[in-house]
Amino acid sequence: MSNIEITGGEAIARMLLAHDAGPMFGMGGFQLLPFYDAARRLGLNHNLINDERCAVFAADAYAKVSNRVGLVDATLGPGATNLVTGLVEALNAGSPIVAIIGDANRDHAGKNMTQETDQVTILRPACKELLRVETVARIPELIRRAFMLATSGRPGPVVVSVPEDVAHGMLEFNEADFVADPAHCQIPAIRCRPDADGVVEAAKMLAAAKRPMMLVGGGIHLSGAQSAVTELAEACGIPVAHTLTGKGAIACNSPLSAGLFGRYDRIANDLIDKSDCLLVVGCKLGEIATKRYSIPAAGARVIHLDCVAEEMGRTYQPTLRLWGDAKAGLQDITAALAGNAAEQKASRAGYLAEIPAAMEAWRQDVSERLYSGESPVHMARLITEINKALPDDGYLIADGGFAAHWGGLLFDTKKATRAFVPDRGFASIGYGLPGAMGAQLAAPDAVVVGLTGDGGFNMVLGELETARRMGLGLTVIVVNNAASGYVKALQHLMYGEGNYQSSDLSETNYANVAQAMGCHGIRVESPDDLAPALAAAFAETGRPTVIDVMVTRDPSRMLPAVDNRTVKIKKGDRVA
Known part of the structure; x- marks a missing residue:
């Protein structure tokens, strides 16, 4: 040397x-x-x-x-x-x-x-x-x-x-x-296992439950525990619901997937309310996941497994705390339940049949919006078309608020993997384009789509030049409602129609902006144009594509559901 x-x-x-x-x-x-x-x-x-x-x-x-x-x-x-x-x-x-x-x-x-x-x-x-x-x-x-x-x-x-x-x-x-x-x-660098006595107690609680559920967060992906989630769920018959960052812990098309829980959900919140034992894994149980600390209900039997001891009890007092790595902990619980896993699953047959039936009923209930033919384009139809077009190994990167909530509710991962990447750590606006750049570099052969609002895109337009200079063939979908959509929707709910302040943007054609910056630009005003636009964008592998999608300007229809922070809570459809 x-x-x-x-x-x-x-x-x-x-x-x-x-x-x-x-x-x-x-x-x-x-x-x-x-x-x-x-x-x-x-x-x-x-x-x-x-x-x-x-x-x-x-x-x-x-x-x-x-x-x-x-x-x-x-x-x-x-x-x-x-x-x-x-x-x-x-x-x-x-x-x-x-x-x-x-x-x-x-x-x-x-x-x-x-x-x-x-x-x-x-x-x-x-x-x-x-x-x-x-x-x-x-x-x-x-x-x-x-x-x-x-x-x-x-x-x-x-x-x-x-x-x-x-x-x-x-x-x-x-x-x-x-x-x-x-x-x-790389991560995880070092794994720690939860206390063995605690694992035995967790196994006893789950084995005794008639309607157990797993509630999983982004820690599943940090631990690489997707297969461990699926193994435990399938072996013992335990449905899985996820947070925005936990999506992909189990394939969304699994009959055991209860989808998103928290502020916006499909069927999960009701199932959580009826559950007699909840296994929370790699999830901080923050405001969004708990629907402002109302889920799970007080007194529920909760096992909390996390690698950060300080997170357990911060927002919800669990019945049992397991301090350890998500993958290692789930593997230990699965092993502890192995002796009578088949019997447990068989005893829950009726309960397990409820999950896909309820999910199908939800899909039927919202199908008019999922396949809406209205113009401007309905957000639900946009996510439906992304679901259809994105390959199994593709990635959807979602900006902080509006895009993350719609994507988290309606986007489906085809397998157990981190295919949905929202910036929910801080929920900052402007993540869609640079996040897509990072994802494309991590998976250069994958189809990467960044979903952002026009407000978020305005913040980071300069990075189109960076992405073009680097030759990144990513796709950015700009949800164009000429507004800071989340804020305007909340103002509408809180103060009524017409009472908006500092939430409107200039009408801008972002396809033209992209073309002026040497990128590929497509404007979509009709839902029938979504599929060909996505196909054209995915074929463009040497430079970024911006798909400018015109969506509703009606603030009463901008959110997936009524935000639980507002004072005007309304009953009705899960998808606005």
Whole structure:
């Protein structure tokens, strides 16, 4: 092994390469120039982004689809602080990310340097851990630690702050210094099993139940526990309902799938109310999932399995707490139930028959909207056409609010996998396009569709240039209602027709915008044009396609159902 004298910036690049790091997004500045120069010379896959927030969104989706670590960088001051929104998304969603930020020269810090702020204090609550590199010599150690922290326990974003003089400083390293632990190149890096006595008790509770259910969240995907969910459900006859981020824990077409539960549901909320034992796995039981803390009802028998002990009891006091990895815990419960699994399933035959029957009844009830021929296009018809057109191994990336709720309710995964990727960690608007970029990089041969509103798309239009420059053949569907749709719909419900404030947008043809930016643009005004538009978009593999879909301007019909936060709760259809 030979010794090499290199800059701190090159040491960072070498450590990222040692971790077999995937694509990186960032916007350079003087502080990290040696890192950029090393990225060029060493072949690190680095890509210029137009907005640092979108860099984290892209890295977040890349991590969610690949289960590998997403990478971003930002320069001092506004570059670093622009990361905050995306970092909180990754923190709340459990996405493994390493973010490198340039910081002020230590000899000049606090002397009103250009763009300087106390960025470490700003970023610290937005990440799982913030590591500051004080010497060039510690770079290999701290980058290794960043990957370890990002991939262990509940994954999350780790920020590495690199002062200018450290990035530019020179030091002699040995090539052997640049090694990585392969376990921390992807998630989950380390698994822990729940207490054995607790597993036995959980098995007893489930075996005694006549109407058990599993309620699963995004932790299933972080753990890679989809097969474990399906195995337990099928072996013992336990229906599965999911959160927005838990969709795909079991195939949506499974007869055991009860669909989405919480604020918007198909059949799940009623089943939860009637259940005599609920197994909650990898789910934080937050506001959306619990329909503002009204589901499950107080006093329900709940087993909560999670790798973060602090999440158990935060919003609901469970009967039994199991602290451990979702996959390992489910496997242990399945093994504990194996002796009489067949008998359990047989005893629940009548109950299990209710699930597909209720799901079919729901489909019939909403079929007029699912297959609506009205123009402008009905949102339910749009999701129906996406369901038809998207291949089994395709991905739907959904923006924060409007798109995520419609997609979460109506999109169907064809198999047990994370094919639906909403940004529900922070539910920020603007995720659809950069999220689709990250997903396409994680699955380059897959069909990737980003679903966004016109308001969200307006925020990130500049990334069309990034996607075109990178040759990404993704499709972005813009739900065009000339409004901040979710807000306008809530204003309608709260204050009545016509009482809207700061929720309308200019009418814009986003297909024309896409074409002006060198991308493929299609405008859809009739539902009959959806299928050919999707086919044309999926055939365009060398550049992005924007499908501009004209949907209703009526705010009373913008939401999948009446939002439970409003004071004007109305009874009626599940799909607006």
